[in-house]
Amino acid sequence: MSFATRIAAFRVRLAAAFALVVCGSALASGAEAALPERRVALVIGNSAYTAVPPLANPMRDAKGVSAALKRLGFEVVEGYDLKMDDMTNVVRQFAQKLDGAKAGLVYYAGHGIAVGDENYLIPVDASLRSEADLDFRAVNVQLVLRQMQRDERVNIVILDACRDNPFAAQLAAKSRAVTRGLTPIETQSASGILIAFATDPRATALDGERDGHSPFTDALLKHIETPEVSITTVMDRVRADVWEATGKKQKPWTNSSIIGEFKLNPTVKLASADPTDASAAKAINAAVPAPAMPSAPVFDRSQIDIKTWEAAERGNSAADYRAYLDAFPSGQFATFARNRLASLEAATPPANAAGAVAAATPGVTDEALKAETGTAQTETAMKLDAKARRELQTRLRASGFQPGKLAASFGPSQRKAILEWQKSRGIPETGFLTALQATALREQSEPAYQRLLADEAKAAAEKKSRAADRGRAGKTRGGVADAGEEMYQRDLARERGVAYQGPAGQRAVGTTSSGYQGRVRQRGGASSDSAGAAAIGSIIGGAIMGGILGR
Template sequence: MSFATLGSAISARFAIMRGLLGRAFAAVPAGLAVLLFSLPAQAVPERRVALVIGNSAYTAVPRLANPQRDATAISAALKRLGFEVVEGYDLRMDEMTGIVREFAQKLDGAKAGVVYYAGHGIAVGDENYLIPVDASLKSEADLDFRAVNVQLILRQMQRDERVNVLILDACRDNPFTTQLAARSRSVSRGLTAIETQSASGILIAFATDPRATALDGEKDGNSPFTSALLKHIETPEVSITTVMDRVRADVWESTGKKQKPWTNSSIIGEFKLNPTLKLAAVDPSVTIKAIDGAVPAPAAPAPVGLDRAQMDVRMWETAERGNTAGDYKAYLDAFPTGQFAAFAKNRLARLEPAAPVVAALPAAVGAAALSSAAVAALPASRETGQAVADAAMKGEVASAETEAALKLSAKDRRELQRRLSLAGFKPGKTSPNFGPSQRNAIKQWQTTRALAATGFLAPMQLKALRAQTEPAYQRALAEDARPAPAPRATRAVAREPAEPQVRNRGV
């Protein structure tokens, strides 16, 4: 049966379907209905795990300015993309091996693994090593005991079939190379090329060509490589290979053609760091049978063979294909608190300019005097949220009084601490009240939005923080709702010594 025939059959049954679905679907346009029930039953996001390490505070050689800052920014971006992130900063040798082991354990069952490392690295022969902050390398033999072989990490990533990405910003001008070169002819500048061998494919990226040296970047900034990566890593619906192509072009230009990032990929097909939810193809004959069985005689209606969550997914996918304001309004009418409501509002905000909202902020009243109803009416999107911050928050100085007026409950404060954490800030242990750690996290967030860093919140700022973190927050809630996996039977084995705790110094 052709897809056109399928569409005709579904259209013929749609009137009956709308009756069964009730008032929630009364606003669904007929064009959306053609695809709505032809899509498969499940679209569950797959687990993706990342390891992020940033080493700056070396003890035997001069400190590096940017790796810790680079790694912190990449970690925040990966969290926004839905990754479970294992992260560590300024790690000693025992801490680095410990965090690699923790990452390896979390990889179990994951469909994708990403490793990002910023710091010193060294190549000896065909082997690459990542150097912990406490390393003192007097001979080539020290590398086996005082540095982490990249092959150790690759073996953990390739134990199961998954897509893997290894990104090393570790090709900086390295004093360790000078120290060892006098004692070993096999020591070279930069890193050595790595061959890609993996069932599902792997992409390996260096900040610059093998055997070359990368720039660390300006003080209090990011390295040229990581700056470009941060620019492109969250671009929706772009494959990792395209992301790295864009990073290479940006770095080449920004460094005056002195640094060219290198990649080697064996990934089959496309792997996207920021995919929209895509659903698999469907057998038309099976779909027609399912619809026939789900549409009973009017006198004895029976439930449609799709639960509300599945209908939510299908209607969002259909609205996204249409990509019009009417489509997204139809989705929100049917699912005002659906899984993709925040995304639908974001799209509406882009399709329907938010200028009237900004213009409606009266100078006579002032931003701080906005009512809670006016704040709630603002569109929840990152783009318009930033525009509101620029236009309206400029005159809104948050204080203890503006925060008290918000009447935040203990539940609200816990929610905001989680949102700050998802955005890459560090509010400390979750508390029903805001203490020094939480105030400091709010200050850091305010600084990134060019706001007065008071550590308190005001109405417009609360709206912007929630809008900025909504996609990651919804993913976190969905992860919380997932049932815990059933325990697996294990054999008794000899107990191994406990791994030392990983210290996140300087974070």
């Protein structure tokens, strides 16, 4: 088939769709085409719990579901690692957007707990010591349901919140009403609602492998965008996949009162039209000009993200990873890119402040910092050696925080300093760092860090100089004594008209210090000169004494 023939067939196929539009506009009633029905979703993913160990996958699960719902045409209100006030705020925003919507959907991933007949969603800052705390530090699922049921619409609630919950163990000792997992929610009192749990009531679900999705959300993402399938069929397929994937250990549970079928991804069916209608074909020819050549393949942003990351991995340089982060600061591989960039920078630290600023990761924003939570795992992934840990402690001190004495590992005082720094930046306060947080600390502290290094180097040089001065002073004092003794001996030799003998005890040969030639007189020792002088003295003395006596 020639290219021209393919274009003609293409125009004929489009004639049916165009004819429907033309006929609709020509109706005597003047009725306008109905607008698509509004659908609103609330998506929450809580991973970075502070009072109990954090969860690996809820944030990633929620972001995957949010992206799928946006592709399905939902208006999405979303939030991640939310504290109590933040959770109530996003529920309020969701309630406001529901006004006039024909469908509402809620997806939650994180810790959940059941007490009696009530289910609660747990914010990341919750610290539950008694059953009464739930009313003030957790979000009751009924609060969310009340917002959804204010008007007639289809409502769907999906809770991947049945993980093994340490809060349940804390509260079980004080309340016999606390149960494992979540308790079933009755839907028969209201029509048009579907409740889906990741597993059976009062059972726990798996969180999944790290850096992946939970088994429940993994199956949900696989089926949620299937065209022309009702929500009940989607959940039936999810249940079957999870049952097999977990070795028949986890079975999702659904309760529904939806009448009829509600399809998450309905397709638009056009009315039939006569493809041989000349007027319709003429109109479509005018409205849709023939393409000059076959269109090139189109890659969506997700595919470009993957291709860019593969190129960065092949290059494996700091510049390649920064290029990836410039293009995709919140991409699928952004965390890995920041971790590898931090490792490369730690291996080759900049020699000065200018180099450090140049090597800093671009795009370290407050939003990016708040989206990451430091854990023991994120810090281990950074592979910090003792030198790098000491450097970070020095940078904390340069920034005004007190990590205590420098140590090869992070102890309580270092963790406290990290937590205080995180608090000052408004990011999750865990006392553990991520690669992005370490980069932000380096950027923030660089000028003060360089000044601190310079001051320490100057102090060390001054200390070394003072020690050298003390050593020279000791040698000088000893030298002065020796020089004084030598000067004394030289002067004595000059007065006596003899040659000076040096300190080594050797006789000087040649010209003496006074200009005379002769033998050296040794101090304190007998010589022929001294013996002669003594004899002459004896003779002169005898003569004098004889003269005196003779008188």
